[in-house]
Amino acid sequence: MPRYFFHYRDGDRLSEDYEGELLPGIAAVEETAMASAKEIIADGLLGGNPVLTGYSYEIRDEARNLVLVFPFSEAAEKPGPRP
Amino acid sequence: MYKPNNKKYKNELIRRLSQEDLALVEPDLVRCELPLRMMLEKRNSPIEFVYFLEGGIGSIVAKMPMGRDTEVGLIGFEGMTGTALVLGDDQSTHECYVQLAGEAHRMPVDQLRSALAQSTTLRPFLLRYVQALFIQTSYTALVNARSKLEERLARWLLMCDDRVGGDRLTITHEFLAIMLGVRRPGVTVALQILEGKGLIRANRGEIILRDRNGLIELADGAYSEPEGEYRRLIGEIG
Amino acid sequence: MTRAANGLAAKAAIPTADSDKGTTADARRKVISAARPRNMLLRGLSAQDFALIRPRLERSTLQAKDVLEEVNGPVEYAYFPEDSLISVIATQRDGKAIEVGMVGREGMTGTAIVLGNGEALNECRVQLEGSALRIPAAGLRELLSRSASLHAQFLRYMQVVLVQATQTALVNSHLTVEKRLARWLLMMHDRVGENEFDLTHEFLAAMLGVRRPGVTVALHMLEGRHLIRSTRSHIGIRDRAGLEEFVASGYGIPEEHYRRLFPGAGF
Known part of the structure; x- marks a missing residue:
């Protein structure tokens, strides 16, 4: 299974994911991004914060190729797997 | 009441055993390495060894059949695995595995059981640790329902830092996720939220605690109250 | 803080299968039936252990919201609910609280007595009113030191209490x-x-x-x-x-x- 790195972008700032995780493919990458973003948004809401739609995951493979950009706004607006 | 007299050990429980209880368990203690991910207890299986940690971190992990692992207990040199045994059960309800490599003194369960039967003071002392772990777990239930992710x-x-020291943690994101x-x-x-507040610095695979007091304040009572209970029940760490 | 002791004497004199006809009202107050107890933990005791604990038990009526144990407070009694229900609540000093366990006809309160220390670890509060048998802490402690099998039985129950708390931690996050x-x-x-x-x-x-x-x-x-x-x-x-x-x-x-x-x- 390939390893994917979920870097997290907040405006100009990029927090690097040095660890990455093994996932079977792009569909699983998208599902993980969706579920994780839903989780973060829900936690933020419970903490009294506005929805963090300006953030995104930038997911790269081991060769550092950009595989997917996943804006948190998608998780706020679209259905997906239960986190 | 429980003074750390047995200074050749790092484990806070063994350090505090009475001379008689130490004499009872010492012959059966075997020093061992705890490599990352070593399984210390299996879910719903008989416990084979009890580990008194000298360093590193063991994590008690509960699992929903369809879901992900979630940590419900953290054990370092202040504690031991096998609390079910101290309570008279022979099997573990949860998995317990090593999340940060270290060492331990381990003891086969039959030997511990016979030591518990021979001594009138060993079980009462170890039960104090069971209480401390119970409080830790109760707080975990509390924060899981009531506290924000960053808290x-x-x-x-x-x-983790209490169990490792040095304000520098080499823990994986996978472990933090659990x-x-x-x-x-x-x-x-x-x-990133904690980094933004200047409380930590996250480097490749390493987390540096920059502001302990700030972290304690952020944890908002969920840290330090259970730790105070440990000191009350067992004693000062270190 | 309210206690469950009010009105206890009035409600406690339950006629029992073996109660002596000639005893005084005060003595009868404490007589608990030797027949199958309604509390399952007591029911699971050996005949010897039940005979040991039975004379020390008294029936008490618990009102909803009664606080039986306060965090770090003394534990005065262990309660064995018959048809009442008690919540075990983890409480932070700032008042944040969550239930981590539930004790009904299958269990007992008084964790700190059984585990040996005097101070309550969590709060115990009555959820549903009803009756419970209770034993004073000192009496229970004495019995635990006298009967290893009684102590073993109650310690095993504490394992269940611990599992309840861990499962609550799990479901609270998932x-x-x-x-x-x-x-x-x-x-x-x-x-x-x-x-x-x-x-x-x-x-x-x-x-x-x-x-x-x-x-x-x-x-x-x-x-x-x-x-x-x-x-x-x-x-x-x-x-x-x-x-x-x-x-x-x-x-x-x-x-x-x-x-x-x-x-x-x-x-």
Whole structure:
């Protein structure tokens, strides 16, 4: 299974994911991004914060190729797997 | 009442055993390495060894059949695995595995059981640790329902640091995800929030605690109250 | 802080199968039937251990919201509920609180007595009024030191208490409020043995650690699934099997361990 790195972008700032995780493919990458973003948004809401739609995951493979950009706004607006 | 007299051990429980109880268990203690991910207890299986940790971190992990692992207990040199045994059960309800490599003194369960039967003081002492662990777990239930991700992260980092020392933690995001009960990518987000507040610095695979007091404040009572209970029940660490 | 002692003497004189006809009212107050006890933990004791503890037990009536143990406070009695229900609540000094366990006819309070230390670890508060047998802490401590098998039995129950807390930690991080509510109703049903409960939404909210309107929404959803019947401050279980299916693996682990550890208790 390939390893994917979920870097997290907040405006100009990029927090690097040095660890990455093994996932079977792009569909699983998208599902993980969706579920994780839903989780973060829900936690933020419970903490009294506005929805963090300006953030995104930038997911790269081991060769550092950009595989997917996943804006948190998608998780706020679209259905997906239960986190 | 429980003075750390047995100074050749790092484990806070063994350090505090009475001379008689130490004499009872010492012949059966075997020093062993605890490599990362070593399984110390299997879910719903008989316990084979009890580990008194000297260093490193063991994590008690509960699992929903369809879901992800979630940590419900953290054990370092202040504690032991096998609390079910001290309570008279022979099997573990949860998995317990090594999340940060270290060492331990381990003891086969039959020997511990016979030591517990021979001594009138050993079980009461170990039951004090069971109480401390019960309080830790109760607080975990509390923060899981009531605290924000970053507050829970602050608590876990402090708890890990207590067991490792040096304000420098080499823990994986995978482990932090289990502690927090979230998907792994979310850990990066939570770490970034703490970094933004100047409380930690997250480097490749390493987390540096920059402001312990700030982290304690952020954890908002979820850290330090259970730790105070440990001191009350067992004693000062270190 | 309220205590459950009010009105105890009046309610305690329950006629029993073996009570001596000639004893005074005061002596009879303490006579607890030697027949099958209603509390399952007591029922699971050996005849010898039950004979040992029985004379020390007295029946007490617990009122909803009575606080039986306060965090770090002294534990005066261990309670064995008969048809009452008690919540074990983890409480932070700033008042943040969550339920981490539930004690009904299958269990006992007084964890700190059995585990050896004097101070209460969590708060114990009465959830559903009803009766319980109780024994003073000093008396229980003495019996525990006299009978290893009695101590072993109660220690094993503490293992179940610990498992309840760990499972609560787990579901608090993974289950929706609706599922946690369903789990909670199932656990209560197991421990009280009735289908109908008088419970305010405010109380449920405190137990589950959510705001009160969220409980109203969750109850409404369970009702929509035809699993419960809910009116103001009253909840009835309509479909237990359906509730179990709905919560799936979120429910049942402490109960499973209880049955393994106490096969004779009839839980």
